[in-house]
Structure formats: C-alpha cells, structure tokens
Amino acid sequence: MxxxxxxxxxxxxxxxxxxxxxxxxxxxxxxxxxxxxxxxxxxxxxxxxxxxxxxxxxxxxxxxxxxxxxxxxxxxxxxTDPTGSAPEGGAPGATGVGPEVAVQDPTSDAQPVEAAAAAAGDAPAPDAEEAGGAVLVGYGTAAAPTRRRARFTSAEGDPSAGAAAPAPADADVRPSTAGPGASRSADPVPVPAAAPGAAPGDAALRPGARALAKPPVRKLARDLGVDLESVQPTGPGGIVTREDVLAHQAAAEARQLATYPGDDQPWLASGTVSPDGRQTRVPVKSVRKRTAEAMVASAFTAPHVTVFHTVDVTRTMRLVARLREDREFRDVRVTPLLIAAKALLLAVRRHPDVNASWDEAAQEIVYKHYVNLGIAAATPRGLVVPNIKDAHRLGLRDLALGLADLTATARAGKTTPRDMSDGTITITNVGVFGIDTGTPILNPGEAAILAFGAIREQPWVHKGKVKIRHVTQLALSVDHRLVDGELGSRVLADVAAVLADPAQALVWG
Incomplete structure (x- = not known):
C-alpha cells in the first residue's frame, strides 16, 4: 500500500x-x-x-x-512505498496536480456539459467534430464564445465621416432562427456614429473602447511587446496601422532610463516592473532584510565612535610581492588584506579588551578569549559577514586559505548560518571598490570593526624626502560603551604599525 x-x-x-x-x-x-x-x-x-x-x-x-x-x-x-498496491478508491492527495474533478460515467445518458448549458438557458454544446478537436469522455466540449466583427458606420454612408464604436461587451445577443443549422446569432445593434469632424483615432481613445487593428498588426504588436491600447491610431476609421506600432516602439526606445535593469542586476529578477518601465519594486526579504534589521539595531543601540589613520604601506606591498613568489604561498592568494587581518589579530592580542560584546539583558560585558575574525562580503543577495573560527590560532598561510575559502563560499551564496554566528571582530575591505575609507557600522554583538581602504601611490615624506609611496587609510569604529577613545586609538595604531613595517609582527608575535 x-x-x-x-x-x-x-x-x-x-x-x-x-x-x-x-x-x-x-x-x-x-x-x-x-x-x-x-x-x-x-x-x-x-x-x-x-x-x-x-x-x-x-x-x-x-x-x-x-x-x-x-x-x-x-x-x-x-x-515511501511506491511499489505497493493502491487502496480501493485511490489514495487522497497522491498526485496533487489539481482539485479532484467529478467525471461522468461514459455509459450514462446524462451529459454534464449539456445539462449545465440547459440550466443556464444556453443551447447544447456542439459535437466534437464541430468543435474541431478531441474531447475527454464524460466532459463534452465547450461552446466557443460568440464574437462579432466590428462594423463601421458613418453619416450618409461616408466612411470618412467618422469611426463607429465597437459593440459593447454586454450587447444583447438573442437566439436566432436565421439559416439552417444556426444555433445562435445576434439581432442588429445600433452603433452610434462618430461626431462630425472627429479626428481619426478618437473612437479608439474613448473610455472602454478596444483598439482597432488588423491581425497582422496585432501580431506585430505582440512580437514587439507593444500595448495596442497605448498606440495613437492614424488609419482610416481609427485603425492602428503597422506604421503606428513601429512609431510607438521607436518613441519608447528613445526614452532612455537613468538605470537599466539588465543581466548585471540579478537582484531585480524577483521584482515587479511598473507598466511604464520606470520602476522596479523588489520585496525586502532574506539576507537583505536581515542585514537591514541588524544595521538599524546596531546603529541606534551601540554608540559608535570612529578613529582614522593614514599609513605608508610600501613595505607591506613589498612583502606581498615576495610571498606571491614564495613556494609555500604559490597556491594561495596573497593580498594586502591578509597582512591587515594578521595585524588586527596581533592588536587584539595586545589589547584583549576590544574583543568583547555588550549583554543588554544581563547588563554585563562579555570578554571573549578567542577571535572569530569576520570578513564583510558583498554578494548579489546582500551583505554577509562570515567569520574564520579561532583565527588567532592560524599561521599566515592557513589564514590566507581561510580568507580565500570564506570569500568564495560567500559569493557562491553557500555560507551557512554557523559560519556567520559568534563573530568577535570584523574587517570590511572597502579598498576593493576604490574607496579610501569610511565609517563602518558595527556587526551586531561586536565591539569593533576595521575599514581597510584603497592603497594608492602618492607623494609621502619618507626619511626627510618627498617620495612616491604606497599609502592607505584605516578607520576603526568601536562601541563606546565598551571601548573608549584611548583603547580604540591604541588598537588602530598597532594595526598601522604592522602595516607600515611587517617586521614588527615578529616582535609582538
């Protein structure tokens, strides 16, 4: 079963x-x-x-x-038992392809479609051969809706005098005996003529009127995605011509938008485009919704203080170049962010008070004796901040591997909730976007976040002379309930010291 x-x-x-x-x-x-x-x-x-x-x-x-x-x-x-025999009467909900439909016994004299038609006062449905297609036993066929071709009348029979309005949808249709075998027809319905002197197309523009066009023109409009109701007709009697459709399409293409929803904006795929194409509304949900809630809570709960530092990182750039040629790092992506991450880990070791969180419910400060280093990653789904667990235990090569794996997983959208939980301190690398620095908002539950800016070649006083050096800007935002200005400044100064001279890491490490 x-x-x-x-x-x-x-x-x-x-x-x-x-x-x-x-x-x-x-x-x-x-x-x-x-x-x-x-x-x-x-x-x-x-x-x-x-x-x-x-x-x-x-x-x-x-x-x-x-x-x-x-x-x-x-x-x-x-x-879970697909080979078992089905019980008598079938299993409810076995297929789920739609609501159950009562099927008429094919041996019965009653025909459900004809009965329904009779109850509604309509004539019996036509035979299958007349309907032009096969029918399922017991279902019968549905009569095709009666449609009338629009007729044009004008004063004194002059077609140029104006266009006739199409017959209203609720026109009185009565049974007719005209012609052998005819099942229904319509009595003549008076069609008001257009007012003398009306411009071509006025009839089509009246409220409730349907645009008039020949079948080839309608097909062209469908292929081009043009709404015939919005096209200004110029043909005789208010008919939309091929030239009208093409002119409307050309005018629409000429109206360029400031931003175009293209393939490089996949986040628009779930949105609803306005009829004029000028807006797209995307529901706020999932990662983006969570990020918005967290950032609002962080910004208006933790008092932020940000300190800045401009530093010469020429020696760091030289170290990165040497590591890229080193045999131990040839299969690892080495970037200045790796050195900045190591510098922050060393600063946390020297100033453990910065590695803490505020417990509002218990009114306690929680000092953490481990470092789960978060890296803010921008993805098509929004900003996520996964972290490297126990980053303080990793050597430089293992830290590089952790960074590479973390960012690749985030961009693929495969980051798990565990990877984003229990972070203790975060780095946001705004330099990859060419930004010098910023005032980052704390990741909820953390006391500090470091913004690492773009590295640029610029004039710098070095050993009493102006030289071209690699320079970057750092910004450290802290929760002022936990970290005062002195502690925040010391942490940022230590990060800058390692970036200015990576050899300092040997002294502190």
Whole structure:
C-alpha cells in the first residue's frame, strides 16, 4: 500500500522562523534517496541545501519556488512505498496536480456539459467534430464564445465621416432562427456614429473602447511587446496601422532610463516592473532584510565612535610581492588584506579588551578569549559577514586559505548560518571598490570593526624626502560603551604599525 510522507520545513539554524524556497532539485515523479538534496532554501542569513529524510517517489511539491513559508510548513510529499498496491478508491492527495474533478460515467445518458448549458438557458454544446478537436469522455466540449466583427458606420454612408464604436461587451445577443443549422446569432445593434469632424483615432481613445487593428498588426504588436491600447491610431476609421506600432516602439526606445535593469542586476529578477518601465519594486526579504534589521539595531543601540589613520604601506606591498613568489604561498592568494587581518589579530592580542560584546539583558560585558575574525562580503543577495573560527590560532598561510575559502563560499551564496554566528571582530575591505575609507557600522554583538581602504601611490615624506609611496587609510569604529577613545586609538595604531613595517609582527608575535 502506498505510504505518503510530508516533509516539513525545518529550522535551518539559530531559531529562524521562515525561509524562501529558492530552487527545487527534484520534480513530481522523481525517485529520491535518504539524504539526497531535494531543495535549496534561502533563510535570513544564507542559502541552505535540505536533504530528504525519506526514500521513495515524489508525489507532490507543496510550495512553489519563490514562496516564503514558516518553519513547520509541509513543503514536499513523498511516497515511501511506491511499489505497493493502491487502496480501493485511490489514495487522497497522491498526485496533487489539481482539485479532484467529478467525471461522468461514459455509459450514462446524462451529459454534464449539456445539462449545465440547459440550466443556464444556453443551447447544447456542439459535437466534437464541430468543435474541431478531441474531447475527454464524460466532459463534452465547450461552446466557443460568440464574437462579432466590428462594423463601421458613418453619416450618409461616408466612411470618412467618422469611426463607429465597437459593440459593447454586454450587447444583447438573442437566439436566432436565421439559416439552417444556426444555433445562435445576434439581432442588429445600433452603433452610434462618430461626431462630425472627429479626428481619426478618437473612437479608439474613448473610455472602454478596444483598439482597432488588423491581425497582422496585432501580431506585430505582440512580437514587439507593444500595448495596442497605448498606440495613437492614424488609419482610416481609427485603425492602428503597422506604421503606428513601429512609431510607438521607436518613441519608447528613445526614452532612455537613468538605470537599466539588465543581466548585471540579478537582484531585480524577483521584482515587479511598473507598466511604464520606470520602476522596479523588489520585496525586502532574506539576507537583505536581515542585514537591514541588524544595521538599524546596531546603529541606534551601540554608540559608535570612529578613529582614522593614514599609513605608508610600501613595505607591506613589498612583502606581498615576495610571498606571491614564495613556494609555500604559490597556491594561495596573497593580498594586502591578509597582512591587515594578521595585524588586527596581533592588536587584539595586545589589547584583549576590544574583543568583547555588550549583554543588554544581563547588563554585563562579555570578554571573549578567542577571535572569530569576520570578513564583510558583498554578494548579489546582500551583505554577509562570515567569520574564520579561532583565527588567532592560524599561521599566515592557513589564514590566507581561510580568507580565500570564506570569500568564495560567500559569493557562491553557500555560507551557512554557523559560519556567520559568534563573530568577535570584523574587517570590511572597502579598498576593493576604490574607496579610501569610511565609517563602518558595527556587526551586531561586536565591539569593533576595521575599514581597510584603497592603497594608492602618492607623494609621502619618507626619511626627510618627498617620495612616491604606497599609502592607505584605516578607520576603526568601536562601541563606546565598551571601548573608549584611548583603547580604540591604541588598537588602530598597532594595526598601522604592522602595516607600515611587517617586521614588527615578529616582535609582538
């Protein structure tokens, strides 16, 4: 006997309450195994792959892609005994392709479609041969809707006198006996003529009027994505011509937008474009929503203080060049950010008070004796801050590997909630965007964040002479409840000292 099991959306981590179905990896009818990845969900923090807890055949996908559902909601149904015989009467909800429909017994004299038509006062439905297609037993065929071709009348029979309005949708249609075999027709309906002197196209512009155009013109409008109702007609009797459609398309293309939603903006894919194409509205959810909430809470809860430092990093650039040629680092991506991260870890060791958090509920300061170094990463889904666990224990090469793995995972959208939890201090590398510096907002639950600016060649006084040196700017934002100006300044000064002379790390390390 078939056994249907529903898989409910689990909590992907840290008490999340909802998630969006990002992509299904299975379809109805697929055979799945236990722990096979069946769906990718997007939580408020990351993309997570969910494995199947059952083995069997997928019978229903209960939630469509793009929908957001709460934890505990059934999302998929799996038949764990697909080879078993079905019970009499069938298993309810086995296919889930739509609501159950009562099918008329083909041996019965009653015809449901004809009965329904008779109840509504309509004539019986035409035969299958007249309908021009095959029919399912017991369903019959539906009569095609009666449509009338628009007629044009004018005063004294002159077509140039004005265009006739199309017949209203609720025109009185009555049974007719005109002609053998005719099932229905329409009595003549008076059509008001246009006022004398009306301009061509006025009829089509009247409220409730339908644009008039020949079939080839309508096809051209569909192919070009042009709404015929918005086209100004110039043809006789208010007909939209091919030239009208092309002119309307050319005018629309000429109106350039300040920003164009192209392929380089994938975040617009889930948005709704306004009819005039001038706006796109994208729901705020998942990572972007979580980031917004966290930044607002941080900015208006923790009193921020930012200190700045401009430093000559020429020796750091020379060290980076040497490491890139070193055999131990040839398979590792070495950047100035790696040296900045090591410098911050050394500064935290010398000033452990900066590695702390504020517990508002308990009214306590929590000093942490480990460093989970966060790196802010910009992704198409929004800003995420994964962290390298126990970064204080890593040597320079292992730290470089950790940075590379962290950023690659973040950009692929595969960062797990665990990778973004329990951070203690963060670096944001604004220099990759060519920005000198900024005033970064603290990652919630942390006491400090370092902004690493762009490195530029510029005149600098070195050993009493003006020379071209590599210079960058650093900015350190701190929670002033935990870190006063003196402590923040000492931490930033230590980071700058290592970047100015990496050999200083040997003294402090």
């Amino acid at each position: 078939p056994s249907y099991q529903q898989f409910r959306l689990p909590d992907a981590g840290e008490g999340l309450t909802e998630a969006e179905i990002a992509a299904w990896h299975v379809a109805v009818g697929d055979t799945v195994a236990i722990n096979q990845t069946i769906v990718e969900i997007e939580t408020a923090k990351s993309l997570v792959d969910l494995p199947s807890p059952y083995a069997g055949v997928v019978t229903r996908l209960l939630v469509a892609e793009g929908e957001t559902v709460e934890v505990g909601t059934p999302i998929i149904e799996i038949d």
